[in-house]
Amino acid sequence: MSSQKQTVLAIGGTGAQGVPVVQELTRDGKYNVHVLTRSTKSAPALELASLPGVTIFSGDGYDEANLHSAFSAGIDIAFVNTNGFAIGEKAEIYWGIRIFEIAAEHGVKHFVWANLESSYKVSGYQPRFRTGHFDGKQKVADWISAQPKDGQMKWSILTSCMYLEMFSELLRPSPEIIDGEEVMIFKAPVGKGRPPMIFLEDLGRYGRWLIDHPEKSAGLNLKISTEQVGWDDVVKGFTEVTGKKAIFKDITLDEYFASGAFPFPDTKVGHSLGHDDETLQTYRENFTGFWNTWKESVLLRDYAVLDEILPTRVKSVKEWMQISGYTGKHGNVLKDYSDATSKHRAV
Ligand SMILES: NC(=O)c1ccc[n+]([C@@H]2O[C@H](COP(=O)([O-])OP(=O)(O)OC[C@H]3O[C@@H](n4cnc5c(N)ncnc54)[C@H](OP(=O)(O)O)[C@@H]3O)[C@@H](O)[C@H]2O)c1
CATH class of the missing domain: 3.40.50.720 (NAD(P)-binding Rossmann-like Domain)
Structure with a gap:
């Protein structure tokens, strides 16, 4: 066999x-x-x-x-x-x-x-x-x-x-106390954009x-895609699923890079092979294109085809939060990211 x-x-x-x-x-x-x-x-x-x-x-x-x-x-x-x-x-x-x-x-x-x-x-x-x-x-x-x-x-x-799972890592919310109550703040330079x-x-x-x-x-x-995700839906879904308050803060790209999203935004991507290549973008350049793409909803999907191929697919960010037991807490998603963090710890 x-x-x-x-x-x-x-x-x-x-x-x-x-x-x-x-x-x-x-x-x-x-x-x-x-x-x-x-x-x-x-x-x-x-x-x-x-x-x-x-x-x-x-x-x-x-x-x-x-x-x-x-x-x-x-x-x-x-x-x-x-x-x-x-x-x-x-x-x-x-x-x-x-x-x-x-x-x-x-x-x-x-x-x-x-x-x-x-x-x-x-x-x-x-x-x-x-x-x-x-x-x-x-x-x-x-x-x-x-x-x-x-x-x-x-x-x-x-x-x-x-990946939707990025809401547990690079897109995860941070808690702030507002009027004596903990509120989860989802910050991203995405405006009203709806990325797949x-x-x-x-x-x-x-x-x-x-x-x-x-x-x-x-x-x-x-x-493929689960849905075109708007950050207003993310906070709404989060509150409905967890019962916790949440706010979406639309930020500028400068605020995003200043927030420490990448420790060295002006170094070049391609960390595995060395950075001394003229053709490589910096993290700032690469992720400026990335967020502009999402903010302007440039990439779309045909969801009827996806329903046909996978009728049991998860259909919304809220449904994903429900089935994954999402709480907004940090979780390891990218191997590359945990490898880099553990290297940092080892140094
Ligand atoms: N993050 C997202 O939301 C997303 C969504 C769609 C596509 N992607 C794309 O997916 C690719 C990354 O895959 P992933 O999301 O599965 O990331 P990941 O969890 O960080 O995994 C990295 C993978 O790359 C392998 N790898 C091989 N050679 C490597 C090297 N020299 N340096 C670093 N990693 C190396 C690793 O294998 P070993 O370490 O075991 O050798 C591992 O399997 C990227 O091209 C990314 O743009 C990402």
Whole structure:
């Protein structure tokens, strides 16, 4: 029985996005999953290792020899979420394309690219939307889209968006005492914007759907989201779910960067590969494009398609707060973020 199982290689499988995809793929034993990671002893690697059908592979997903060795291990399907935020736009474009080529060399049958949409491109290249960690993934998606849809290696694109779980980490509210009462303050430079946001468990289900249905998903760019989230709905939902008072404070980008959202906003992104690259944006530049995108609601979704594919999907930020037991307290979401925080602590 087990020899008929297909094997999926997950690159980025230990991340916030990869973990629910791997969990979903292995929940009923249908797939074996190999997870490529630089650290086999990290908390997510150990958690995934305990799942039936999961094999943890030691290696760097941005290394030619490591990739060949990972793809040589009888891989049928690839789920690839490169970390553009860690390696920067230029390296993400290179490695996204290169990983596709290596997968094809090794006879992979289906390649799933975890994508983000470029608001810069969607807006007709208006510079205020330029966001390197969106644009690199989109350029790879565009290159993949130019490959044959029914070639030896089928491909699908899973275009996601900000995770709802970010409300527990980078978007979490801070308590303030107002008139003797604790009020949770959700601050963001988002105005009346309504960005698409996704519940990570549903992202895992959409990933599985693409992999389960190559006959429907080959050549498809599936753009997912839970809903277009307005911050007024966030505070309303928060109060209804928790019974606690909450306020949305719309702030300027200058206030946002001054608030310590990023400790060094004028350094360049791409922390993993070094910062001395002229092509890299600074955190300030990157996240200016990011927040301008959300404030002006540049990216939209077709929710009828999403309802059809996943009728049981979570449909609102309030519903997500209910089922996840959201309290506004801090929770670890991004592996990169906890790795950086623990490095800081160790220094
Ligand atoms: N935050 C959001 O709301 C959001 C939403 C959609 C898409 N994204 C995109 O998703 C990507 C990040 O994935 P994630 O959200 O799952 O983040 P994450 O939780 O921080 O996970 C980072 C992943 O990247 C892997 N990685 C490999 N080489 C790395 C390197 N040199 N430096 C840092 N990490 C490396 C890590 O693997 P090991 O450490 O195990 O090797 C881990 O699997 C980014 O491109 C980001 O733009 C983010």
